[in-house]
Amino acid sequence: MSSPTSRRTRKDALHNRDRVLDAATELVRSDGERVAMAKIAERAGVGVGTVYRHFATxxxxxxxxxxxxxxxxxxxxxxxxxxxxxxxxxxxxxxxxxxxxxxxxxxxxxxxxxxxxxxxxxxxxxxxxxxxxxxxxxxxxxxxxxxxxxxxxxxxxxxxxxxxxxxxxxxxxxxxxxxxxxxxxxxxxxxxxxxx
Missing domain, CATH: 1.10.357.10 (Tetracycline Repressor, domain 2)
Known part of the structure; x- marks a missing residue:
């Protein structure tokens, strides 16, 4: 059985993933596919490591x-x-x-x-x-x-x-x-x- 802490951690990770996808959608549409991953992270309000944790490339x-x-x-x-x-x-x-x-x-x-x-x-x-x-x-x-x-x-x-x-x-x-x-x-x- 998962603990409340692990459920919250998974929920936070999913929330961060969605924030990255939302930011990437906006920036790819405005700046193109080559937009910097750091810029996506900044727009999402997360560290660039979080972006790469969800999307290795x-x-x-x-x-x-x-x-x-x-x-x-x-x-x-x-x-x-x-x-x-x-x-x-x-x-x-x-x-x-x-x-x-x-x-x-x-x-x-x-x-x-x-x-x-x-x-x-x-x-x-x-x-x-x-x-x-x-x-x-x-x-x-x-x-x-x-x-x-x-x-x-x-x-x-x-x-x-x-x-x-x-x-x-x-x-x-x-x-x-x-x-x-x-x-x-x-x-x-x-x-x-x-x-x-």
């Missing part, structure tokens, strides 16, 4: 950021798929959640590092699986166009989560884009555009 830290971001994406996709309303409204909720959480994502499609562990690849696949469930429900109900794929939603979400420089109020502009996209997801008879 920069790649380990960046990999943890990517994995945590996929966890968030799975969570958002799951909430959208579980929404009791229409699948179309579930898609809207997924896109809005991505917009809301855009500062928390460190993913390759969001400009983040391309670092994948087997566990991270699984989380990436989980996002697609959950979104496919949502889309299949909407397609079966005739609410969504039949050629819509999870990848379509993932690309749309990643584009919405990166504010365009000089675009003004990004939340307002992105919400309008979500409304336009949602209207374009309904079944239609028009042939797809020839983009080649």
């Amino acid at each position: 920069r790649e380990d830290l960046l990999g943890a950021l990517v994995h945590r971001s996929f966890d968030l994406a799975v969570e958002n996709a799951g909430a959208a798929a579980a929404h009791p309303g229409s699948a179309l409204e579930g898609v809207r909720l997924f896109l809005l959640a991505t917009l809301r959480d855009r500062e928390r994502f460190v993913l390759p499609l969001h400009g983040g590092p391309v670092i994948f562990t087997p566990a991270t690849r699984q989380r990436q696949a989980d996002v697609r699986t959950v979104l496919r469930t949502l889309l299949e429900r909407g397609q079966a109900a005739g609410e969504l166009r039949t050629d819509l794929t999870p990848e379509d939603l993932i690309v749309a979400a990643s584009l919405l989560s990166r504010a365009l420089p000089g675009a003004g109020n990004w939340d307002t502009l992105a919400c309008r884009q979500i409304d336009l996209m949602i209207n374009g997801l309904r079944p239609q008879r028009l042939p797809p555009a020839n983009c080649s």
